[in-house]
Each structure stands twice: as C-alpha cells, then as structure tokens.
Amino acid sequence: MSKSLGNVIDPIDVIDGATLEKLHNDLRTGNLPEKEIIKAEDGQKNIFPKGIPQCGTDALRFGLCNFTSGGGSPAIVHHAIS
Numbered sequence: 001m002s003k004s005l006g007n008v009i010d011p012i013d014v015i016d017g018a019t020l021e022k023l024h025n026d027l028r029t030g031n032l033p034e035k036e037i038i039k040a041e042d043g044q045k046n047i048f049p050k051g052i053p054q055c056g057t058d059a060l061r062f063g064l065c066n067f068t069s070g071g072g073s074p075a076i077v078h079h080a081i082s
C-alpha cells in the first residue's frame with residue numbers, strides 16, 4: 001500500500017470500524033487508476049473479508065507501538081490489535 005497512491009487504510013476506519021463496501025468506496029474517491037483500484041479491492045477482500053472491526057483508539061495505539069518498536073514501517077494487522 002502506498003500513501004501517494006491513496007490506497008492506505010484510514011486510522012479512523014480502524015478506530016470506528018468499516019465495512020468492506022466502505023473501504024472499496026474510499027478507493028474510488030482517491031486518485032488511483034482503475035487498474036490499481038481493482039488490484040487494491042482484491043487485496044482488501046483477502047485481508048479484510050468482513051471489513052475492519054471496530055478496535056478503538058487504545059488498540060490502535062497499542063498496535064502502532066508494538067509494530068514500530070522493532071523498527072521499520074508500521075503495518076496494521078487487524079488480528080494483532082483486536
């Protein structure tokens with residue numbers, strides 16, 4: 001996923017939760033070409049088949065701290081923070 005392409009997960013979606021349909025709609029409001037939208041939607045279907053469940057702010061903070069303490073870029077993995 002790339003911030004410059006616009007195919008990243010919004011932290012608010014992790015806090016409040018988001019359906020798979022909402023995630024797909026967010027892709028379509030960005031600046032991705034159609035080919036990349038289809039690819040990103042397939043990825044979302046594999047990673048978040050039921051959308052993103054509501055995790056709250058504490059879980060998001062914990063997940064970010066946990067993943068960034070080892071160095072490298074943070075990667076939100078829903079099952080690790082729920």
